[in-house]
Amino acid sequence: MAIGVKKESEFKKLLEDKQYFNLPKIGDLVKGTVISASKNEVYIDLGGIATGLVRGKECYGESEEYRNLKPGDEVEATVLELENENGEVELSFRYAGRQRAWQDIKKVEESGQIINAIITDANKGGLMVKLGSTLGFLPVSQLSPEHYPRVPGGDKNRILEILKSYVSQKFEVKIIDTDENEDKLIVSEKAAWEETQKDVINRYKVGQVVEGVVTAVTDFGIFVEFDKLEGLIHISEIAWKRIDNPSDFVKVGEVIKAEIISIENSKIFLSMKKLQKDPWEGITNRYEIGQKVPGLVLKANPFGLFVELDKDIHGLAHISQLSEKPVSNVENVAKAGDEIDFYIVSMDPKNHRLGLSLIKPALKKKKENVSDSDRPAGLVAVAGEKSKDQEIKKEIKPVSKDKAVKKTKKDKKTEEAKAETKTGT
Numbered sequence: 001m002a003i004g005v006k007k008e009s010e011f012k013k014l015l016e017d018k019q020y021f022n023l024p025k026i027g028d029l030v031k032g033t034v035i036s037a038s039k040n041e042v043y044i045d046l047g048g049i050a051t052g053l054v055r056g057k058e059c060y061g062e063s064e065e066y067r068n069l070k071p072g073d074e075v076e077a078t079v080l081e082l083e084n085e086n087g088e089v090e091l092s093f094r095y096a097g098r099q100r101a102w103q104d105i106k107k108v109e110e111s112g113q114i115i116n117a118i119i120t121d122a123n124k125g126g127l128m129v130k131l132g133s134t135l136g137f138l139p140v141s142q143l144s145p146e147h148y149p150r151v152p153g154g155d156k157n158r159i160l161e162i163l164k165s166y167v168s169q170k171f172e173v174k175i176i177d178t179d180e181n182e183d184k185l186i187v188s189e190k191a192a193w194e195e196t197q198k199d200v201i202n203r204y205k206v207g208q209v210v211e212g213v214v215t216a217v218t219d220f221g222i223f224v225e226f227d228k229l230e231g232l233i234h235i236s237e238i239a240w241k242r243i244d245n246p247s248d249f250v251k252v253g254e255v256i257k258a259e260i261i262s263i264e265n266s267k268i269f270l271s272m273k274k275l276q277k278d279p280w281e282g283i284t285n286r287y288e289i290g291q292k293v294p295g296l297v298l299k300a301n302p303f304g305l306f307v308e309l310d311k312d313i314h315g316l317a318h319i320s321q322l323s324e325k326p327v328s329n330v331e332n333v334a335k336a337g338d339e340i341d342f343y344i345v346s347m348d349p350k351n352h353r354l355g356l357s358l359i360k361p362a363l364k365k366k367k368e369n370v371s372d373s374d375r376p377a378g379l380v381a382v383a384g385e386k387s388k389d390q391e392i393k394k395e396i397k398p399v400s401k402d403k404a405v406k407k408t409k410k411d412k413k414t415e416e417a418k419a420e421t422k423t424g425t
Contacts, residue, residue, distance in 0.1 A: 023049060024089070028079045029099050037069040042093075044075060050089050052077060058092035066093045076100065101134045102180045109175040114192045117173045122163035124156055129173070129187060136185030138173065144193035145230035147171070150216035150223060152247070172196075194266040200227060204268070206260050209275065214254045217247045224258060224270060233258055237271035240279050240352065242306060242314045244299070279312035280349045287313075287344055287354070290361050297338040300330045307342060307356055315354035317342060322358050333358070 024030050024046070032044035032052055042059060044052040054077055059066065069075065078099055081090035108115055117129035117138065126139040140149070140163070149162040173187035174195065204210070212226030222233040235243055243249070249272075250256060258270035287293065287309070295307035295315070304318040322333045334340055346355035 023082070024079045026079050026082065029076055029096055030079060030091070031074065031076050034069050034071050034073040034075060036071060037073075042069060042075075043088075044077065044091065046089060052079075052089040052091040053084065053086075054091045054093050058094050066097070097133055101132050102178075105131065105134060105175060105178060105185065106180075109178055112174060112195075114172050114174055114195060116170045117187055119166045119169050119171060122160065122167060124160050124163075127163060127166060127171075129171070131175075131185065131187070134185055135183075136175075136187050138171070138187050138189060142176070142186075142188035142190045144171075144189045145215075145223070145225070146193075147189065150218060152218065190266075197229060197266060200229060201263065201266060201268070203227075204229075204260055204263065206263060208260045209257055210260060210270070211255065211257050214250050214252050214256060217250060217252060219246070222246050222250055222256075222272075224256065229268060231258065231260070231268035231270040233270045233272055237261065237269075237273055240273050240276065241308075241312050242298070280352050283313065283347065283349050283354075287347065289344055289347065291344045292341055293344060293356075295340060295342045295356065297334045297336055297340065299336050300334060302330060304330060305334055305356075307340075309354070313354065315342075315344075315356045317356040317358065321345065321356065324359055 030046055030052070032046045035043040035045050035051070037043075040055055040059060042054040044054065046052050058080070066075070075093070076096045077091035077093055078095035079089060080092050080095070084090045115131065117131050117136065119127050119138075120130050120135070121128040126137055126142070129136045129138050140159070143149075147166065149159045151158045151162070171189045172192045173189050174191040175185065176188045176191060177186040178184060210224075210226045210231070212224040212231070214222055215225045215230065216223040219235075221235050222238065224231050224233060235246055238246055238249055256272065257275060258272050259274040260268060261271045261274065262269040293309055295309055295317075297305050298308050298314065299306040302319070304316050304322070307315050307317055309315060319327050319330055322330065327333060340358070342356040342358060343361055344354065345357045345361060346353070348354070
């Protein structure tokens with residue numbers, strides 16, 4: 001009787017042990033011990049609950065850990081079927097490796113850890129990479145300054161050539177986007193670079209002058225490397241005058257100095273012209289409104305002519321200032337390289353703007369001491385001309401005060417006499 005009670009209590013304990021009867025579901029990642037292993041079949045003990053079988057293409061995934069298995073090895077596998085034709089649980093090492101790899105990727109993404117990625121291929125949009133056994137993508141825009149392909153003119157074939165030269169190399173990256181269901185894995189070398197350069201960037205402040213090497217010259221500016229950092233000199237910050245081509249000023253490999261004008265996270269913006277004296281200071285001492293000046297046409301645009309007055313001062317002759325008649329084509333008036341005399345019609349030294357015209361400005365009217373608003377009605381005269389009122393005033397002779405009074409009394413008596421005659425009094 002006691003023996004029966006003991007067996008009953010042990011069985012009850014097994015029933016209460018949920019883990020013992022917690023059978024796996026399809027898609028679960030389960031652990032087990034290898035019972036036997038051959039080239040095409042691996043039998044696994046799933047904790048005494050059931051026997052699992054991995055066979056065929058499901059035997060080996062990308063990882064080497066599933067090769068050369070032997071009895072007693074601990075392994076993980078993904079459940080494909082709960083029961084095959086022999087009553088065994090059908091398993092897969094291939095899916096298990098993928099599941100574990102995505103679990104690792106999620107941990108790395110959440111931690112913000114910097115890891116190594118192997119470049120496997122390249123296209124015009126970026127680089128294909130491999131993190132462990134998982135494939136991902138590194139967009140061109142997410143490359144560090146060291147590897148970003150800056151090509152004059154943006155030649156796509158040359159860009160692709162540079163990207164392909166990175167194949168088989170290891171880049172330090174951070175994971176910036178994942179989606180296991182879509183096998184989407186996006187990484188960034190730039191984010192990893194920014195992380196490592198934070199302390200270096202913090203050593204620099206706006207207003208500091210740095211010396212660096214020109215690493216690239218593009219249509220929109222110049223890239224300069226200093227202290228393993230990279231700054232951009234925008235085309236508008238190269239010189240005080242108008243610039244069409246930055247390569248006219250610097251070449252790749254040249255050492256230059258520039259002033260830091262802005263720092264935005266890892267982006268550093270520089271200026272060369274800040275280190276030069278502003279030629280627009282004191283411009284009113286050299287030029288004035290209405291002055292006729294010789295100019296060299298630098299460029300003809302649909303809206304007007306860009307003109308050089310001297311090496312530092314450039315101006316614009318708007319299409320409306322090229323002729324008194326409507327102009328349909330600016331190049332019918334002048335072309336680049338033409339030397340023409342212009343009239344200065346406006347100056348804005350603060351904003352570095354100067355307006356020019358081919359139309360001779362009308363002569364300005366001279367100002368008199370008394371403004372028109374202060375003059376009595378009828379006495380407003382155009383400068384340089386005599387008004388009719390002035391002519392009339394000249395013809396009227398001055399009359400003394402006494403004579404004026406006598407004349408007034410006489411006129412009054414005359415009027416009174418006339419009035420009496422009419423009334424008969």
